[in-house]
Amino acid sequence: MSDRRIFVDYIARTEGDGAIDIVIGPNGEIKKARWEVWEPPRFFEAFLVGRKYDEIPEMVQRICGICPHGHHLAAVRAVERAMGVKVSRQTTLLRELLHYGDWIQSHTLHVYCLAAPDYLGYESVLAMAGNEELLPVVKQALSLKRLGNDMSVLIQGNEIQNRTSVVGGFTAVPSGSELRKIKERLKEAKDFAVATVRLGAKVASQDPYPQLVRKCEHVSLREEGKYPINGGRLVSTEGLNVPDWEYPEWLIEKHVPGCNCKHAIVKGRDSFLVGPLARVNNNFDLLSKDAQAIAKEVGFTVPDFNPFHSIIARGIELVHAIDTAMELIDELGDPVYEEPKYEIKAGEGYAVTEAARGICCHGGRIDKDGVCQKWDIVAPTSRNVYNLEKDFEYFVPKLLNLSDEELTLKCEMMIRNYDPCQSCATHSIKVNLRREA
Amino acid sequence: MAKPKIAFFKFSSCAGCQLNVLNLEPILLDIVGAVDIRYFVMAKRENFEGPYDIGFVEGAVTSPRELMELKKIREECSILVAQGACACHGGIPSVKNFSGMTQKEMEQRVYTELWDLKSFPAQAIDYYVKVDAYLKGCPMDKDEFVTLVTSALKGINPLFRYHSVCNECKLKENNCLVLTKGKACMGSVTAAGCGAQCPSLGRPCEGCRGPASDCNAASLAKTFIDLGLSRDDVVRKFRKYAGNTPEFSKGAEAV
Numbered sequence: 001m002s003d004r005r006i007f008v009d010y011i012a013r014t015e016g017d018g019a020i021d022i023v024i025g026p027n028g029e030i031k032k033a034r035w036e037v038w039e040p041p042r043f044f045e046a047f048l049v050g051r052k053y054d055e056i057p058e059m060v061q062r063i064c065g066i067c068p069h070g071h072h073l074a075a076v077r078a079v080e081r082a083m084g085v086k087v088s089r090q091t092t093l094l095r096e097l098l099h100y101g102d103w104i105q106s107h108t109l110h111v112y113c114l115a116a117p118d119y120l121g122y123e124s125v126l127a128m129a130g131n132e133e134l135l136p137v138v139k140q141a142l143s144l145k146r147l148g149n150d151m152s153v154l155i156q157g158n159e160i161q162n163r164t165s166v167v168g169g170f171t172a173v174p175s176g177s178e179l180r181k182i183k184e185r186l187k188e189a190k191d192f193a194v195a196t197v198r199l200g201a202k203v204a205s206q207d208p209y210p211q212l213v214r215k216c217e218h219v220s221l222r223e224e225g226k227y228p229i230n231g232g233r234l235v236s237t238e239g240l241n242v243p244d245w246e247y248p249e250w251l252i253e254k255h256v257p258g259c260n261c262k263h264a265i266v267k268g269r270d271s272f273l274v275g276p277l278a279r280v281n282n283n284f285d286l287l288s289k290d291a292q293a294i295a296k297e298v299g300f301t302v303p304d305f306n307p308f309h310s311i312i313a314r315g316i317e318l319v320h321a322i323d324t325a326m327e328l329i330d331e332l333g334d335p336v337y338e339e340p341k342y343e344i345k346a347g348e349g350y351a352v353t354e355a356a357r358g359i360c361c362h363g364g365r366i367d368k369d370g371v372c373q374k375w376d377i378v379a380p381t382s383r384n385v386y387n388l389e390k391d392f393e394y395f396v397p398k399l400l401n402l403s404d405e406e407l408t409l410k411c412e413m414m415i416r417n418y419d420p421c422q423s424c425a426t427h428s429i430k431v432n433l434r435r436e437a
Numbered sequence: 438m439a440k441p442k443i444a445f446f447k448f449s450s451c452a453g454c455q456l457n458v459l460n461l462e463p464i465l466l467d468i469v470g471a472v473d474i475r476y477f478v479m480a481k482r483e484n485f486e487g488p489y490d491i492g493f494v495e496g497a498v499t500s501p502r503e504l505m506e507l508k509k510i511r512e513e514c515s516i517l518v519a520q521g522a523c524a525c526h527g528g529i530p531s532v533k534n535f536s537g538m539t540q541k542e543m544e545q546r547v548y549t550e551l552w553d554l555k556s557f558p559a560q561a562i563d564y565y566v567k568v569d570a571y572l573k574g575c576p577m578d579k580d581e582f583v584t585l586v587t588s589a590l591k592g593i594n595p596l597f598r599y600h601s602v603c604n605e606c607k608l609k610e611n612n613c614l615v616l617t618k619g620k621a622c623m624g625s626v627t628a629a630g631c632g633a634q635c636p637s638l639g640r641p642c643e644g645c646r647g648p649a650s651d652c653n654a655a656s657l658a659k660t661f662i663d664l665g666l667s668r669d670d671v672v673r674k675f676r677k678y679a680g681n682t683p684e685f686s687k688g689a690e691a692v
Binding site for chain 2: 046139
């Protein structure tokens with residue numbers, strides 16, 4: 001009698017290093033289901049102590065090259081809360097537009113380059129480009145991804161690491177005419193975003209994905225009157241509803257041996273899911289009109305507890321991001337440079353943003369000289385690790401008739417559903433499957 | 438000539454430099470067509486063992502496992518490229534080297550179960566192995582990446598600039614942030630190639646590309662004191678993206 005073991009060493013098409021290790025006993029019972037993130041620890045929370053308040057947003061965006069905006073904006077807001085800094089309406093709008101640009105880039109990257117190859121039977125998007133029928137789709141996807149990047153370049157001076165956004169505002173602002181050029185491109189891109197929802201719904205309706213439903217708590221932000229991106233209250237499908245700065249009290253973490261990341265639970269309850277599916281579930285009524293319409297057209301209803309539907313949720317958010325970005329550009333008009341002004345004060349502050357892959361939490365204490373005394377960081381992927389292991393435990397027994405090769409791919413897809421960034425979680429992916437015969 | 442075999446590896450870092458390869462959207466398919474990508478876990482499921490013609494390494498070395506892998510990668514790659522600030526100079530992960538805490542104190546601050554952690558001071562990859570080319574910056578500059586790949590295809594040395602960011606600021610006719618606004622800009626000691634991205638947007642250079650050739654960091658450190666920075670402020674400036682380098686160490690030790 002031997003175990004059947006699924007082991008993937010280095011999970012492809014995710015960011016960072018991780019592994020999957022699953023052991024299945026002779027009667028199909030799951031003996032072990034672990035997602036091991038071995039991204040090496042970098043000790044941000046330790047070395048930020050003793051650094052200046054304005055270096056915190058600059059440094060924490062370097063935690064993750066895939067969602068730097070989420071980290072940066074959460075940290076900027078936490079520092080501003082700690083020091084009592086108020087920012088202008090223009091700054092708030094520009095920060096939202098900047099973050100929506102990141103969502104467009106990140107969601108397009110995930111849907112077409114990281115997830116779609118699994119559903120369409122290719123090893124990568126580069127291989128997809130080799131198919132003449134798919135080549136135009138790949139080219140359109142790359143051009144939408146570029147548009148998201150161009151929004152970042154225009155507002156922050158670089159695709160990835162922010163050059164202009166600082167505590168109190170921006171060191172430079174884009175001109176109205178440049179913003180309006182972006183708006184024209186967003187308008188042209190909208191049809192492709194709508195087609196993305198249809199594609200997601202089509203591929204996720206193939207067997208066995210519709211059967212893979214598992215109810216768990218979905219946590220996201222929710223803001224009055226607008227879809228959450230840079231702030232709001234923490235809410236969940238199980239009734240959590242608290243101010244975002246209370247996150248350390250409600251979302252609890254513990255360190256797990258053998259894994260360089262921490263496991264997260266909601267206080268008094270169980271593991272939870274963060275990301276686009278949770279956001280759409282908790283905020284469907286706040287999506288743009290067209291985003292709601294296309295969701296209804298493809299039969300997407302909330303709450304949806306099928307993690308393989310996250311590809312649909314990303315498409316829906318792409319449509320919403322394009323609509324909202326155009327509105328933000330209208331409201332911004334012709335931005336004028338405003339010098340960031342504030343006084344350095346001692347204080348404590350916490351803030352949460354919705355990074356493309358889920359809630360990103362930052363906060364800590366700053367002394368009267370503006371030096372950081374303590375900093376707490378919880379990245380979205382570390383919230384999801386524990387929940388993903390529960391997905392394995394629940395879904396793998398339903399898929400035991402598959403060959404090892406197919407089962408391994410399905411396990412990898414369960415990870416890619418979360419669009420993990422393992423640098424964030426301080427880890428990586430690798431699948432290792434072992435069955436007891 | 439056969440297409441060069443290319444590989445991408447990642448150590449302690451944010452993956453932003455690898456993402457910046459995928460951020461070449463308008464020419465991505467052309468670049469991919471001109472080379473043979475044999476190993477790129479972030480983008481592909483099918484990856485192959487070496488040897489490779491060019492290996493790009495992102496990230497600093499902070500663990501025994503990374504060090505072992507780096508040595509193997511060096512043997513497998515004809516040309517080894519350090520990609521981005523972490524691989525070139527230690528980058529943000531190297532800030533921990535100067536935190537004033539011991540490794541154990543840092544571990545205790547972040548984790549509760551310490552027995553499984555294996556981490557040591559963050560170093561650039563050339564601390565351990567020979568490196569053939571450097572793509573500096575945080576993140577690496579995409580255009581320099583393209584220059585490097587096209588140079589390799591032509592069999593020539595890429596032309597990279599090692600003068601300071603100040604030169605690029607002057608070419609852009611920017612007002613100097615130090616002279617006109619009294620801001621603590623690192624541009625005069627930092628290697629050019631970014632097109633003076635930050636100062637052009639009103640943000641002082643933070644030195645993410647590491648030292649320019651023949652830079653005088655000690656003199657700049659004294660200028661910072663004259664501008665009103667505290668001694669700790671100056672040390673923080675020089676111990677950020679390239680604090681490990683002898684050049685920036687001179688700045689940190691001059692005050």
